[in-house]
Amino acid sequence: MAVYTTLTNEQIAAHLEESYAVGTLDFAVGIAQGVENTNYLVAVKAPSGLEEKYILTLYEKRVNPADLPFFLNLLQHVASKGVACPKPIVRCDGQLVGELALKQAALVSFLHGKSRSIIRNPHAASVGSVLGQLHCATDGFAATRVNALSLSGWQKIYEKIKGRLDEIQPGLEDLLQGEMIYAAQHFSKIKGLPHGVIHADLFPDNVFFEGDEVSGVIDFYFACNDALAYDVAITLNAWCFEQSGEFSPTKSKLLLAAYQKKRPFTAAEIAAFSVLLRGASLRFLLTRAHDWLHRDPAALVRSHDPLEYAAKLRFHQCVKDVSEYGL
């Protein structure tokens, strides 16, 4: 939880007045959730007299300013295609990004609804459907961004942490060493699969629901170009394991069926899906293990558990056939 940059109401009010035509600040609340950027919920009295809510984001050091046009243009593009996501508000100068308190700053529409920490079957189905919709909507988006967290990125992270992995859990060194070899041998398969812009971080924190239906998707700051089915694998890992750690074939089947109603898998994607799931597990195991080994005990943000993804990886290693996922 964090607000890294504290803004006064005067700063926020002046920023809205100078840069946008949205109305006058009513109230602003620093949002404790979120680990990457500073976010304020701002409510304005719109020229209509009604209250309108927005999220004002200041981009902190983990977002490369050069990537901001990609992220914000992407949001604008997919929102225009009907995806429920934060819609960037165009500034008076025609830009989507400005500056506030020496940080890059953007204003996006507020999404109603709430994330779920307890995932039930209909949630998995609705997420699958929205991911399919998102992949269809990114079709035609011209800008590109390399996925820094693919095979070569994994190798860089692995070099930084190898030799220390058993500090996290005995046996993790062997698990990762073996899986890095497997990935080097097999992950190149994904090059031939359908590619496009992927969300790459569609975890439950980043999906809001109204009732059992997705009402919005947020946090596109890992979005990049990669195999679409790899995004499905990341999402399946995030939504189709119970809190006990057990894989849910029901949720997996529902998620994949709902996704494929929007964009059916090719035969090559089905054939590669097991490799993609192992890769998706390895990617989060690596970053989480790195963050765990380099964690600051005084940090505001608690690091995610690497062992959750070690367990998911071990599960996928044992799966014999993609039919076990419901494909």
Next chain:
Amino acid sequence: MAVYTTLTNEQIAAHLEESYAVGTLDFAVGIAQGVENTNYLVAVKAPSGLEEKYILTLYEKRVNPADLPFFLNLLQHVASKGVACPKPIVRCDGQLVGELALKQAALVSFLHGKSRSIIRNPHAASVGSVLGQLHCATDGFAATRVNALSLSGWQKIYEKIKGRLDEIQPGLEDLLQGEMIYAAQHFSKIKGLPHGVIHADLFPDNVFFEGDEVSGVIDFYFACNDALAYDVAITLNAWCFEQSGEFSPTKSKLLLAAYQKKRPFTAAEIAAFSVLLRGASLRFLLTRAHDWLHRDPAALVRSHDPLEYAAKLRFHQCVKDVSEYGL
């Protein structure tokens, strides 16, 4: 900034559903501002279909659970008298306080408007008026709470920090030693003044404005029984010094005049006002010096500057006549 207790949306939704008749959770946002308690802004779809906003507060260790009925009944009382403050929502069991995540929890109405960090003259006047209104509204409130931060409380804090004060600023030891003697000799005067329930912490953080008018007062968790004019002194100290540290006779005069339109000072209050201002300065100097000397470098919350109140105390020591405050 802090959310000390992290709640899931499911916990919040279930708590609202089980304990209140306010409607169904739409969204919840952990609020970064605030240093004492955990606060969530929660929005519900009311039975009417409209969005209604509330603040859900979990009381953390700095609030004594035994004091909660006093605080919440006080809010209920003054809200019923027309003071713009958070109005506690009555639970289905008829109580104002319940339990959530093993903490005492209350739900109060949301106040629109925004606090000011830059204080202009009309703000000082409006705050004076609202403080007068509040003091009139607390008349007839039967419950009482001792002010733990009056003379005997100051002496306890002073015993904990004396001998170390020059670590903060050379000369602070002498200043506080002298002022403790002065307070012991003169502060008992306040016993004969009009007493009642005071806010005791009416700083700019705790006052919201719409335009230049106060739209609401929050954070009654220092409220207690004491001399009403002492509350005016605390408020004057908080609102009538410029950011440069300079005293503003204009703001002081406006604040006192607006206050006295609601509740005129007695002759005894005017005679004691200088002592009250010195006492109000000493009280915040002591607690800030204590917190500064015992601060945790890894703390989430930055401690307030004790020197701000040392300077205010020195200013009041030099004032020859209460006419300098505009009385």
